[in-house]
Structures are given as structure tokens and as C-alpha cells.
Amino acid sequence: MSRIVRVGAAQMGGISRNEPKESVVEKLLGQMRRAHGEGCDIVVFPELALTTYFARWLIEDEEELDRFCEADMPSPATRPLFDEAARLEIGFHLGYAELAVENGVKRRFNSSVLADKNGRIINRFRKIHLPGRVEPDPGFAAQALEKRYFEVGDTGYRTVRGFGGVMGVCICNDRRWAESYRVLALKGAEMIFIGYNTPTKPYWAHEEDPLSDFHNHLSMQAGAYQNCCWIVGVAKAGMEDGEELIGGTCIIAPTGEVVAACETREQELICADCDLDLARDLKDNLLNFEQHRRIEHYGLITGQRGVVEPD
Amino acid sequence: MSRIVRVGAAQMGGISRNEPKESVVEKLLGQMRRAHGEGCDIVVFPELALTTYFARWLIEDEEELDRFCEADMPSPATRPLFDEAARLEIGFHLGYAELAVENGVKRRFNSSVLADKNGRIINRFRKIHLPGRVEPDPGFAAQALEKRYFEVGDTGYRTVRGFGGVMGVCICNDRRWAESYRVLALKGAEMIFIGYNTPTKPYWAHEEDPLSDFHNHLSMQAGAYQNCCWIVGVAKAGMEDGEELIGGTCIIAPTGEVVAACETREQELICADCDLDLARDLKDNLLNFEQHRRIEHYGLITGQRGVVEPD
Numbered sequence: 355m356s357r358i359v360r361v362g363a364a365q366m367g368g369i370s371r372n373e374p375k376e377s378v379v380e381k382l383l384g385q386m387r388r389a390h391g392e393g394c395d396i397v398v399f400p401e402l403a404l405t406t407y408f409a410r411w412l413i414e415d416e417e418e419l420d421r422f423c424e425a426d427m428p429s430p431a432t433r434p435l436f437d438e439a440a441r442l443e444i445g446f447h448l449g450y451a452e453l454a455v456e457n458g459v460k461r462r463f464n465s466s467v468l469a470d471k472n473g474r475i476i477n478r479f480r481k482i483h484l485p486g487r488v489e490p491d492p493g494f495a496a497q498a499l500e501k502r503y504f505e506v507g508d509t510g511y512r513t514v515r516g517f518g519g520v521m522g523v524c525i526c527n528d529r530r531w532a533e534s535y536r537v538l539a540l541k542g543a544e545m546i547f548i549g550y551n552t553p554t555k556p557y558w559a560h561e562e563d564p565l566s567d568f569h570n571h572l573s574m575q576a577g578a579y580q581n582c583c584w585i586v587g588v589a590k591a592g593m594e595d596g597e598e599l600i601g602g603t604c605i606i607a608p609t610g611e612v613v614a615a616c617e618t619r620e621q622e623l624i625c626a627d628c629d630l631d632l633a634r635d636l637k638d639n640l641l642n643f644e645q646h647r648r649i650e651h652y653g654l655i656t657g658q659r660g661v662v663e664p665d
Numbered sequence: 666m667s668r669i670v671r672v673g674a675a676q677m678g679g680i681s682r683n684e685p686k687e688s689v690v691e692k693l694l695g696q697m698r699r700a701h702g703e704g705c706d707i708v709v710f711p712e713l714a715l716t717t718y719f720a721r722w723l724i725e726d727e728e729e730l731d732r733f734c735e736a737d738m739p740s741p742a743t744r745p746l747f748d749e750a751a752r753l754e755i756g757f758h759l760g761y762a763e764l765a766v767e768n769g770v771k772r773r774f775n776s777s778v779l780a781d782k783n784g785r786i787i788n789r790f791r792k793i794h795l796p797g798r799v800e801p802d803p804g805f806a807a808q809a810l811e812k813r814y815f816e817v818g819d820t821g822y823r824t825v826r827g828f829g830g831v832m833g834v835c836i837c838n839d840r841r842w843a844e845s846y847r848v849l850a851l852k853g854a855e856m857i858f859i860g861y862n863t864p865t866k867p868y869w870a871h872e873e874d875p876l877s878d879f880h881n882h883l884s885m886q887a888g889a890y891q892n893c894c895w896i897v898g899v900a901k902a903g904m905e906d907g908e909e910l911i912g913g914t915c916i917i918a919p920t921g922e923v924v925a926a927c928e929t930r931e932q933e934l935i936c937a938d939c940d941l942d943l944a945r946d947l948k949d950n951l952l953n954f955e956q957h958r959r960i961e962h963y964g965l966i967t968g969q970r971g972v973v974e975p976d
Contacts, residue, residue: 482959482962483957484957507962511962513975514975515975520974520975530891530951530952532891533962533966535843536843537962537963539972540965540972540973542972542974556951557951558949558951565921565922568922572921573890576843576888577887579880580842610876610880610883635869638869639869640841640867640868640869641841643971643972644971644972646794646796647794648817649966649968652967654847654848655848655851655960655963655966656966656967658851658960659955659958660958661850661852661853661955663824663831663852664826664831664852
């Protein structure tokens with residue numbers, strides 16, 4: 355048996371601080387049409403795909419911050435994406451900064467939506483693992499102030515039926531935490547979409563990290579294998595407002611093998627036919643959760659946040 | 666700062682069904698002396714290091730099964746290892762089949778001990794994730810009847826101070842489950858010892874798996890990186906009673922990089938100076954558990970064993 359989903363992973367280049375969203379959306383539409391031309395069922399855009407990674411700066415002007423965010427989704431700027439998706443009958447995944455006013459209180463999240471082939475939103479997710487700091491560290495040119503601008507996501511990890519299978523989402527730094535894949539897999543995820551913006555120079559380091567591409571792939575490949583699911587990891591890549599971002603956009607099979615990968619740090623589109631029934635034997639045998647997981651021994655994972663050393 | 670532990674990973678060749686334990690222990694003593702000659706603080710032996718992997722057969726003779734097990738540790742056969750370790754002042758890790766009579770009930774576990782430089786046992790562990798089946802499948806020449814012969818370990822994941830740091834242990838199939846590394850890391854593990862016996866042909870397959878080496882390393886490398894700890898993975902390798910076992914014994918840094926690896930499927934010894942303070946910056950920043958883990962979103966990991974798909 356096989357259930358094929360043809361996926362397009364649309365790596366983006368950098369977006370400058372002052373680039374209008376309409377201009378960005380034009381590029382996304384171009385990639386969407388290209389993916390449609392390649393026969394894709396879905397095109398996957400990265401995290402914060404409408405703007406620069408603004409968490410690299412301390413921004414105290416609330417209005418400027420709000421302009422980076424969408425108060426609705428579809429928003430005026432993104433409506434053309436939904437319309438074109440419905441016209442072409444192609445699904446899409448889009449990461450964006452979300453402004454939510456709930457009970458009169460303004461909240462921001464690092465979010466994503468998944469739209470089906472009718473341009474209908476079928477999944478909304480708010481990023482859980484926010485990297486970086488609340489307060490800027492003056493010793494660094496580029497910050498990662500996600501803990502300042504965003505709240506920890508309150509949607510939980512969600513899966514949804516779509517594209518002939520069960521789809522899950524997490525965002526950027528969520529991919530370094532094995533819990534993300536496991537919770538999604540426990541909810542049946544057969545494919546996980548992950549957008550990211552990852553600088554080549556970590557927020558706490560003064561040098562480029564030669565292992566950043568390796569760690570990016572290692573985490574996603576292990577997540578795919580250990581949970582028998584496809585992973586589509588998509589970067590905003592290259593130089594953005596003076597900060598270099600890794601690329602490494604890739605489509606990973608449930609075997610952990612990378613089946614397609616971008617080669618540049620520029621806008622690129624890679625496609626793959628993904629069989630959701632691949633690695634069925636792994637899922638039924640060696641990595642059969644029901645047969646082998648021993649939850650009575652996992653208590654600390656939910657019971658304790660930080661490390662407690664032995665006496 | 667650096668805290669160096671010099672580790673020897675002692676890959677073993679196959680052990681035949683009728684080989685006396687005394688003969689096996691002679692080989693282990695040889696490897697221990699070699700490791701001591703290389704200046705090692707500890708030598709790591711694999712899972713079930715005293716016998717063949719007897720779970721590949723249906724054995725109904727209880728006495729034969731019991732002969733594969735140690736009722737005490739040190740046992741008469743292994744006493745020379747403890748004595749020589751104390752004499753040489755080298756620690757060791759040893760996997761073995763354990764026979765425990767508790768309240769008049771006979772129980773078997775797939776176990777390991779960690780001994781310090783005085784030959785004193787400082788950690789005992791009983792394997793948690795038992796692979797395979799309870800009943801043999803007549804369609805296969807080699808079985809994996811660990812669920813028949815062994816009980817699920819009841820020690821939990823344990824860490825212990827030793828060798829200048831905090832040491833943890835898990836066994837073979839435990840390494841494919843991200844929960845193993847995470848629980849150990851939450852208990853402060855800075856180095857994890859993992860012995861294994863892994864056939865090149867999975868117990869549910871009729872062909873060799875071309876990805877078995879890849880999956881072996883992928884799981885351990887991701888476990889090392891995501892938990893910022895050293896991993897020492899040690900195989901019983903090569904042909905054993907007609908079944909071929911993978912090798913791939915390796916020492917993995919907290920960066921996820923393999924710093925030393927065996928190249929054969931025979932007895933081999935690899936050594937590395939392991940700095941327990943390596944990747945301190947990762948642990949303090951990007952992968953700082955206390956800062957970033959969101960246990961309120963991990964509930965399913967302990968609350969649900971198998972997959973539950975969305976409606």
C-alpha cells in the first residue's frame with residue numbers, strides 16, 4: 355500500500371526590515387505557482403515567512419512590533435495566498451508573527467497555519483520552545499528576543515487529518531526538543547512541517563557554529579526515524595539584515611534519510627513524493643509505541659523541568 | 666575548565682552458545698589490560714557480554730536458560746574482572762543476564778553493572794525497552810525473545826557520581842527511545858554507557874537492513890546532542906552462532922560528533938579523552954532545560970503509551 359503526498363519545500367531568502375509584506379507575498383505566490391507546476395499537493399513556507407526575524411533587535415516601539423504581526427489570518431496581506439491556493443488547489447504551510455487581542459489583552463505568538471487545498475485553515479499552532487532571552491545582551495550585535503516578544507504557545511501540539519494522512523506542525527527551536535516529535539507522533543502524526551530561522555552564529559556565541567547545519571539535520575532526522583514520520587524542514591536562509599541564516603531545507607523520510615535538500619542559502623524549491631505508508635514495518639515492529647513504550651519510567655519528563663543531579 | 670575521563674570502548678566478537686564463561690572472561694580481562702595500558706579510567710563492555718545472545722532461540726530448558734544468567738554479581742565467573750579492575754585501578758561497565766530470586770520467585774533481567782576503580786559496584790541497571798516477542802515466529806530462523814525471557818527493568822534510569830562526573834546507563838534497544846536519554850539527563854548524566862547486540866537482519870525482516878548502522882548512530886548522536894552528554898555505545902559484533910551482528914562501537918561527544926569508532930565487526934578497542942565540560946555553552950544556553958523545557962505540553966509522553974489518531 356502507498357499513500358503519496360507530493361510536497362514542495364520552499365526555502366526563502368532573507369527579508370529586509372523595511373520590505374513591504376505585499377512584496378514578500380508576491381515571492382511566496384511565485385513559489386506556490388512553481389510548486390503547483392511541479393505537481394505538489396502542498397507547499398511549505400518557513401517560520402516568520404512574512405517579515406525579517408525582528409527578534410534580533412530590541413524594538414521598544416509597540417507600533418513597529420505590531421506591524422510585524424498579523425492580527426487575523428487570513429490577513430489583508432496574506433489573503434492573496436489563500437485565494438491562489440484555492441484556485442490552484444494546493445495546500446500550504448505558513449509561519450508568521452501573530453497578534454492576538456484576547457479579553458482586551460494584547461498577546462503575541464510565533465505561529466503557523468496549515469491550509470488545505472481549498473485555502474481553508476485546518477491547523478493553527480503557536481510555537482512552544484522560544485529560544486533566546488527576555489533582556490538583550492549588549493555584548494552581541496544580534497539578539498534572539500523571542501522570550502521578550504512572544505508568549506509560550508498555548509495551542510499544544512496539534513495534529514489534523516489532511517492530504518490523505520495525519521499532519522503535525524512545530525516551529526524552529528521546537529525541533530531540537532525530542533518531546534515535540536513524540537507528542538505529535540502520539541497524536542498520530544505521519545508528516546511534520548517545521549519552519550525555521552536559524553543564524554549561523556548562535557545568539558550566545560561570537561563565532562559561527564560550524565555544526566549548525568549538522569545539528570539542524572541531526573535533530574530532524576532522529577525525530578523522523580524514532581517516530582516513523584516524514585519531516586519537512588524549511589529555512590529562511592542567507593543574509594538578512596546583516597545576519598546570516600543557515601539553509602538546509604530538506605525533506606526527511608520516516609527512515610531518517612534525507613530524500614531532498616536545498617543546496618544554497620537562497621530562495622529554492624525542492625519537491626518529493628512522500629509515501630505516508632513508508633516504514634510501516636518499523637512502526638509495526640521495532641518502534642511500535644503500544645508494544646514497547648514504558649511510560650511508568652518516563653515520569654521525570656513531565657515532572658521536572660531542569661536537571662537535578664544525584665547526591 | 667575541563668574534566669577529562671579517558672574511556673575505552675571494548676567491542677567484542679561473537680560468543681558461541683557453548684563457550685564457557687571463563688573463556689569469555691579471559692578475553693574481557695585481555696581488553697581490560699589493553700585499556701589500562703592505554704591509560705583508560707574505564708573500559709566499557711557490551712550488553713550480554715558473558716554469553717551468546719540466547720534470546721534468538723526458543724529455549725524451554727529452564728536449566729539451560731539459568732546457566733546463561735548470573736545469580737550474583739560479582740559471580741564466580743566474573744570475580745576475576747572485579748579483582749583485576751581493583752588491581753589495575755580501572756573502572757568497567759558490564760552487561761549480563763541476571764537471575765534474581767526475590768520472595769521465592771525467579772525473575773530474569775537484561776542487566777548491567779558499573780564498577781569503579783576499586784572494583785566496587787556503583788550502579789545497577791535493568792533494561793527497560795525489551796525488543797522482540799514473547800512467542801517465537803516460526804517464519805524466522807533468528808528470534809528476539811527478550812519479552813519472553815526477561816522482565817521489564819524495575820530499577821528505573823539511574824545516574825551515579827563516578828569518574829569525576831555523573832554517569833548513566835541504558836541498554837541496547839533503550840537507545841532508540843528518546844525518553845531514555847532525557848530521563849538520564851534530567852538526573853544529571855554527563856556520560857551514558859550503552860551496550861548492544863543488534864542483528865544486521867531485524868527480527869521481523871527477511872533481509873539485512875542497509876540502514877541498521879545509520880540508525881544505531883543516528884539515535885545515539887541525537888541523544889548526545891539534545892542532552893549535552895557523552896555517549897559510549899559498545900557492540901557485540903560480527904558472526905555469532907549463525908547470526909551477524911552490527912558493529913559501530915563509538916564514542917560520541919555532547920556535540921553529537923563521533924570522536925572514535927570501531928572499523929571492524931571483530932574484537933577491537935577504541936579510546937578517547939572525554940571532557941565532561943565540553944559543550945557547557947550548549948547546556949547553559951540553547952539546550953538549557955530549566956530555561957526552555959515546557960513540561961506542561963509533554964503530558965502525553967507519560968499519559969499515553971500508544972498512538973491515538975485525531976478524529
